[in-house]
Amino acid sequence: MTQAIPGFDYQRVPVADGVTLNVAVAGAGSPIVLLHGFPQTHLMWRHVAVDLAADHTVICPDLRGYGASDKPAARDADTYSKRTMAADIVTLAGRLGHDRFALAGHDRGALVAIRAGLDHPAAVTHLASLDVLPTLDMWDVLHGSSAAVAFHLYLMAQPPGLPEKMISASADAFFGYFLDMWAxxxxxxxxxxxxxxxxxxxxxxxxIVADYRASAGIDIEHDRADRAAGNRLPMPVTVVQQDWGAALGFDAAALWRPWAADLEHRTTSAGHFMAEESPDEIIKLLRSLLARPHQG
Known part of the structure; x- marks a missing residue:
């Protein structure tokens, strides 16, 4: 790792099965964990994290498989399921002394945050999701030519071998494409x-491919089981995303409501990398979320 968030202390924390996560921590007060997206690392939170650390304990890990965190080989579909990655985060927070914490995630990190809220509702006090739909709904709204915007989802959903070879052959062009097109x-x-x-x-x-492949398989199974059981996110939830519905023909807020009992849904004029493009907006939304009352 050659870049760091100013004023944050770095450590490596073991979480499961010999996996350790790289994590940056600063501040004091009620804890909030910030989870990054693709194709990024914890550095995407550099503006937001410094502000929140003025009065919160801010925890910014690299997800399993990303950044400077461990990257175990995918032994099976569960290695990079959002359930496993969410358990990493709950364990991480606990080992840093926090049994309860707020959680905000962007992109892939948001999917991990949603799963953490569903699987560990007693641990997550507040939840923010930046620019995703829950996995099951995401796949449902992609159809016809509009699905072309998500070509990478389909590429990385393929069986092991070809996606890894294709991406590795031109990795900077592949990942750089999203950094350019989504901002x-x-x-x-x-x-x-x-x-x-x-x-x-x-x-x-x-x-990274294993993470995406899980979202085309085991993560859908987990979401379907929760939907069938009527499980919902019981904590205050804030969702902010680009106006995907207008572009692709669906009502994003309506898709979110069955998942969250206490939902605030907003759209933003910023691009996908909103924590870097519009940090003041995201800081304001997160501070508003943290001020909302919660049970427990």
């Missing part, structure tokens, strides 16, 4: 941070 202004990701994202992703192709 309204790619300049919000400075050259040194972009280089770190590309380096980290280049070194993690098998685990």
């Amino acid at each position: 309204q202004d790619p300049r919000v990701i400075p050259a040194d941070v972009r280089a770190e994202y590309l380096r980290a992703s280049r070194e993690a192709v098998p685990s």
Whole structure:
């Protein structure tokens, strides 16, 4: 790791099966864990984290398989299921002394956060999801030519072998494509941070693909089981996303309501990398979420 969030202390914390996570920690007060997305590392939270650390304990890990965290070989579908990755985060917080904590995730990190809220409701006090739908709904809304915007989901859903070879053969072009196309202004990701994202992703192709492959398989099974059982996120939930519904023809808020009992849903004019493009907006939303009352 060549980049760090200013003022944060770094450590490696064992979480499960010999897997350790790289984590940056700063501040004091009620804890909040911030989970990054693709193709990024914990550095995507650098602006938001510094602000929140003024009055919260802020915990920014690299997810299993990403950044400077361990990247175990995918022994089976569960190795990179969101259930396993969520258990990592609950264990991490506990080992840092926090049995209860707020949780915010962007992109892949948001899917991990949602699963943590469903599987560990007693641990998660508040939940924020940035720019995703729950896995089951995400696949349901992708159809016809509109699914072309998510070509990477279909590529990485294929059996092991070909996706890894194709991506590894042109890793910087592949990952750089998303950094360029998903940002309204790619300049919000400075050259040194972009280089770190590309380096980290280049070194993690098998685990990144395994994470996405799980979302086309075992993660759907877990979501279906929760939907059938009527399980919901009981904590206050804030969702902020681009107006996907207008672009692809669905009502995002309506898709979210069955999952969250206490939901605030917002759209943003920022691009996908909203914590880097519009950090003040995300800070305001997270502080508003943390002020909402919760049980327990």
